[in-house]
Amino acid sequence: MDLSLAKIILSEKIMEQFWTVVRFPNGSWSYGGKPTDPDYAECGTWQISATSAEKAVKKAQAKRSRNCKKADSIAAEIDVSLDGKTVWVNAADGSCVGRFSVRFGIDVHTTASAQLAGANQCLYCTHEGAGPVEWEAFREKVLTHHGINVPANTIGW
Known part of the structure; x- marks a missing residue:
């Protein structure tokens, strides 16, 4: 050189x-x-x-x-409660990495595999009611931290 x-x-x-x-x-x-x-x-x-x-x-x-x-290529599972007001996001290793609840707020966590390796659990957590602004924040945090794109129309208002 x-x-x-x-x-x-x-x-x-x-x-x-x-x-x-x-x-x-x-x-x-x-x-x-x-x-x-x-x-x-x-x-x-x-x-x-x-x-x-x-x-x-x-x-x-x-x-x-x-x-x-x-x-789009990451294996993830997105579950929705019967009333459409709570969404869970599970990572490829099967661990729940995100929960959005109109009543209880937001939890975005590291995977169970990462926690077992010593990582902290919470990446972004609120523990109060959540609305459309918080829904967009949740979707962004799950995408940023886990590369999982949660469709905007998943939640039922």
Whole structure:
């Protein structure tokens, strides 16, 4: 490798930093702040290493796009209660990774396999009533964390 090319590559790597990139439920993208920022509670959130905010957003958009495409190929099971007001999402390993309930709120969890390997259980949990805004947040979090696309018309209002 040419020494000047190696210096350029090294220089770019040194200038990289981690960016918090978010996608709001309305589809708009932003960056900055901490992933735990309350303003980002209903957003898809990524920590991306890049040399600029614009590049970080592009990388996050590419990751989300890959997850959306992968979602169709992942074996998942989506169950709905008889009254249509509770939805469960089960991952390929059979563990329940998501529950949305109009009455009880949202639970998005790591898989049982990941928990047995030492991962924390909760990825995004609320424990209060939920409506259409929370439904969209649930769908986004399940897609972001597990690559499972829950159809918008799954819940019965």
